[in-house]
Amino acid sequence: MGASHTLDRSKTSTQAWEPPALEALRVGFIGAGRLARALSLALQAVGVPVVGVASRSEASARALADALPACRVSDSAAVSQGCDLVFLTSPDARIADIARAVPWRAGQAVVHCSGATPVAVLRPAAEAGALIGGFHPMQAFGADAGAALASLPGCTVAIEAPPALEALLHGLARRLGCVGLSLPPGARVRYHASGGYASQHVHALVGEAVRLWQSWGATERQALDALLPLLRGTLESLARSGVAAGMPGPVSRGDAGTVRLHRQALEAVDPEMRDLYDRLCRRGVALARQAGRLDADGAAGVERALEAPPDAL
Numbered sequence: 001m002g003a004s005h006t007l008d009r010s011k012t013s014t015q016a017w018e019p020p021a022l023e024a025l026r027v028g029f030i031g032a033g034r035l036a037r038a039l040s041l042a043l044q045a046v047g048v049p050v051v052g053v054a055s056r057s058e059a060s061a062r063a064l065a066d067a068l069p070a071c072r073v074s075d076s077a078a079v080s081q082g083c084d085l086v087f088l089t090s091p092d093a094r095i096a097d098i099a100r101a102v103p104w105r106a107g108q109a110v111v112h113c114s115g116a117t118p119v120a121v122l123r124p125a126a127e128a129g130a131l132i133g134g135f136h137p138m139q140a141f142g143a144d145a146g147a148a149l150a151s152l153p154g155c156t157v158a159i160e161a162p163p164a165l166e167a168l169l170h171g172l173a174r175r176l177g178c179v180g181l182s183l184p185p186g187a188r189v190r191y192h193a194s195g196g197y198a199s200q201h202v203h204a205l206v207g208e209a210v211r212l213w214q215s216w217g218a219t220e221r222q223a224l225d226a227l228l229p230l231l232r233g234t235l236e237s238l239a240r241s242g243v244a245a246g247m248p249g250p251v252s253r254g255d256a257g258t259v260r261l262h263r264q265a266l267e268a269v270d271p272e273m274r275d276l277y278d279r280l281c282r283r284g285v286a287l288a289r290q291a292g293r294l295d296a297d298g299a300a301g302v303e304r305a306l307e308a309p310p311d312a313l
């Protein structure tokens with residue numbers, strides 16, 4: 001394990017927050033999972049020292065510290081005492097408990113990385129004089145640390161903090177090659193839900209497509225081999241043309257006959273799948289109208305096709 005630097009407990013202070021330069025910022029992590037691995041490796045790669053890690057299990061903390069020459073494994077209290085900036089990277093449900101249990105201090109900042117959890121759950125740290133904030137990268141980090149690390153640059157990071165800490169966190173985001181985003185008050189949970197539509201719900205939609213392949217005996221692998229090139233093309237079209245203008249498919253062409261055939265086939269497989277299809281098509285009609293690709297008559301034709309009751313299909 002790399003343990004060349006020890007946590008400096010003598011630097012507990014009640015002084016006002018005067019963050020050191022990023023190269024001298026002592027960063028710690030409580031929670032050594034997927035996000036902590038990606039973020040700590042990325043910080044090290046851009047010259048920001050990660051000096052301490054604690055986790056529920058020593059094995060996880062050790063695995064993270066082993067990849068970081070300046071980092072040592074310790075308990076949460078020692079990470080707090082020895083670090084200028086502590087990332088709470090436990091599961092969301094544990095953040096408030098950790099915030100209550102750890103002895104925080106003035107002259108440090110405590111930040112969680114959850115998209116939906118209010119920053120206010122860190123209030124115990126604020127009451128002890130620390131600055132508190134949120135630092136949420138809009139990215140999905142899996143178990144493969146290399147892939148997670150590679151997926152960080154270019155991400156948007158939602159930052160919520162008082163001005164002194166906000167400036168530091170924006171500087172960190174820039175140093176990581178990310179785009180810092182300060183959200184308006186009250187937008188945090190909606191921002192996080194938007195990520196679900198661009199990630200989790202894409203899996204759910206592809207899951208529906210795969211179920212259709214499985215309905216004639218094909219495997220998930222066969223389905224993915226056929227669908228992934230389409231999905232990649234869709235992402236490229238989104239990037240190139242935007243949401244409305246680039247939308248393909250029968251709805252955008254006003255092809256009500258094909259919509260009727262789809263509904264019939266889907267109803268036979270699973271009425272809930274047909275119901276989801278109907279809802280998505282209605283969103284598609286609005287997008288096609290917005291893009292000027294569907295006139296009022298075309299839209300009315302598709303909507304009539306969507307209104308046919310299931311027992312008439």
Ligand SMILES: NC(=O)c1ccc[n+]([C@@H]2O[C@H](COP(=O)([O-])OP(=O)(O)OC[C@H]3O[C@@H](n4cnc5c(N)ncnc54)[C@H](OP(=O)(O)O)[C@@H]3O)[C@@H](O)[C@H]2O)c1
Pocket residue numbers: 030031032033034035036054055056057058060061088089090091092094098112113114115136137138139140141142
């Ligand atoms: N993964 C992502 O894609 C992603 C993206 C953006 C934001 N986030 C946010 O990042 C945070 C961490 O998520 P994650 O995906 O990295 O989770 P994770 O992979 O499940 O890792 C969580 C880590 O926290 C440790 N832990 C659990 N309870 C603890 C406690 N009471 N005290 C200290 N450590 C504890 C775990 O324990 P062990 O020691 O047993 O391993 C594990 O190492 C969450 O707030 C999440 O919303 C995640």
